[in-house]
Amino acid sequence: MSENQNPQGHDLTRHDGDGTVARTDRFADPGVPEHHPRLADTDPRAAKRNERIIAILFAISCLGTIGSLVAYFAVRPDGTTPGVRLSTVLLGVALAISLFGIGFAAVHWAKTLMSSKEYVEERHSSSSSEEVREVVQQQFKDGLEDSGIARRPVLKGAVFSALALFPLAIAVPLVSSVGGDWNVGKFRNTIWRKGMRLAYDPSGRPIKASDVTVGSVAHVIPDVPAEERETHEWITEKAKAVVLLVRLDPRDLKRDHREGASYDGIVAYSKICTHVGCPVALYEQQTHHLLCPCHQSTFDVADGAKVVFGPAKRPLPQLPITVDDEGYLMAEDDFNEPVGPSYWERLK
Structure with missing residues (x-):
């Protein structure tokens, strides 16, 4: 191996038009690594187990949202420092459970059930042809199929329930505060x-x-x-x-x-x-x-x-x-x- 070659034997010299030779550090594109299937890809029981875990996490998020609404209406600040602290802590814990439930469920879903294959898309001009747009639409359909949501009704119900309920944790306190004290004096x-x-x-x-x-x-x-x-x-x-x-x-x-x-x-x-x-x-x-x-x-x-x-x-x-x-x-x-x-x- 010469000094102008890297360990893989690739030439590291550049020949300029004026006859000079310069060293460069360019390497060949290694490409996409070999795909290794996960346990859930090959074992239906593992896939089912992960599906239950994700559904449980979304259910925990729903309980957190409901808990925040209960805490907001049932544990109102009574004018004392301990009362204010208790109300704040309960609201904070309930909202944290609601958000973390959605977050952990989404991450676990992506890591265990969604497609783990790597794809390469070459850069091209921003204006796409009709054929390219059709390919993109098909890719979205394939991605939806890879996510498994269509054939997993339990997960579909869990994710929509959690995402539909969570805005109430913010909207209800916000709406109930309308008409409050706006006296800037x-x-x-x-x-x-x-x-x-x-x-x-x-x-x-x-x-x-x-x-x-x-x-x-x-x-x-x-x-x-x-x-x-x-x-x-x-x-x-x-x-x-x-x-x-x-x-x-x-x-x-x-x-x-x-x-x-x-x-x-x-x-x-x-x-x-x-x-x-x-x-x-x-x-x-x-x-x-x-x-x-x-x-x-x-x-x-x-x-x-x-x-x-x-x-x-x-x-x-x-x-x-x-x-x-x-x-x-x-x-x-x-x-x-x-x-x-x-x-x-x-x-x-």
Whole structure:
């Protein structure tokens, strides 16, 4: 074997028109590998067994869809955190069973009962002749025959039942929610009120200004009674009212910083990014920048949380704060503007 031949003896040289010879790495087309029949191709009992397995998987999918509908109507959130969690878990598990049943059945069907032969179709122009179209139609008919669905009525009924039932798991909750609460005015305000203390999240312990050191960061929620923090309404309101508290050297605050919005270098901003609502929680102490991990919007804490980089277009809303007679941090009012990303009917 020469150095210009591959191990199979194929010539690896190219002779150009100017008489030069160049080496190339082209190999001959190995073609389609030899077909090896599966057990289900040669043993009718194995084929029947796989058919039953696939039918069972589709039946499991049907049960999952029915279970999701039962869970949706029978286990409604009762306004408490455990109730919401139970409803969510049951819906999620039922939908997972429904989807996985269809998926596993389809995969098992393709691997055990559908045709496993490999076919080669040479590329040609996109415009096909009438003869080619007839061949393609025949290939579709042959493929349908290879799938075995025509001669397997049990599988036909199972697959159509599963596929027909599954959309109900999505359509029923969607249709039942029509006519719900479309009041966008609730997005304009949060539960922060004048005199409400700032508390650590998630413990709910009120925060003293003297305990916050320069450079430190705290995740903050409104100070409400412990029993109130277990309600579904609290979870919804907390999602809008979460705050990131940072203490800077007062000299680092820009001169155009809003008067009365901070206390002795302590500033509080909404944690909800004004781009698409991700939690902004990555603080760089040296630059005083807050980073949103979703799309890298960056806000300058020392300059009113103005946008310095990224897709966000508006600063983070600021919560005006002061201290009460006992030295605890408290809100002077609600945020200076609606929190989060834009929505219809927003004034600014």
